[in-house]
Amino acid sequence: NAGVTQTPKFRVLKTGQSMTLLCAQDMNHEYMYWYRQDPGMGLRLIHYSVGEGTTAKGEVPDGYNVSRLKKQNFLLGLESAAPSQTSVYFCASSFSAAGYNEQFFGPGTRLTVL
């Protein structure tokens, strides 16, 4: 099993460009999450999904959109990238509610917005 995979691993964007980050998991998990990690800030939740076809806002959702069309995939979109979105993005999944079950994290996507 690959666990949680993320593509791409690295990306450089110019301000105003758009992109989609893909997260895939092969553990049949219901719950999936997108976090961003900035130096000294820990992990902050952007959006999450409690099942196929559902999404919800996390702590820092502005500037991002998500979709969960298939259970195994969770996409994070940036419609118009800004330098403030330079960060490392982690996807995670869990069997059920993360508050009671461990989260499995992907390897991360390092995004730079110029």
Place this chain on the structure above:
Amino acid sequence: GQQVMQIPQYQHVQEGEDFTTYCNSSTTLSNIQWYKQRPGGHPVFLIQLVKSGEVKKQKRLTFQFGEAKKNSSLHITATQTTDVGTYFCAENSNSGYALNFGKGTSLLVTP
């Protein structure tokens, strides 16, 4: 937002010394999870504590959950260079579906 505070932010020890990181909350926690992130890596789950006063051990790592369920600690005995990384505590968010992570304690171990 983040409901748990972690101290210290950084810790530098000599190999063989002990290390402790603390996670504190102003409110009662339903449970607490701990994760480790190696430099350049991703967070990896270590343990979950649920019961008041709970103590769990994993080899040289000892995890405690306070009696009032408002604080937790991770203690590493006789650190090794493989312990280098950032240790995060995480608590159940208000929604119950996600986690709020602390800002982490970065541990550096020099041989």
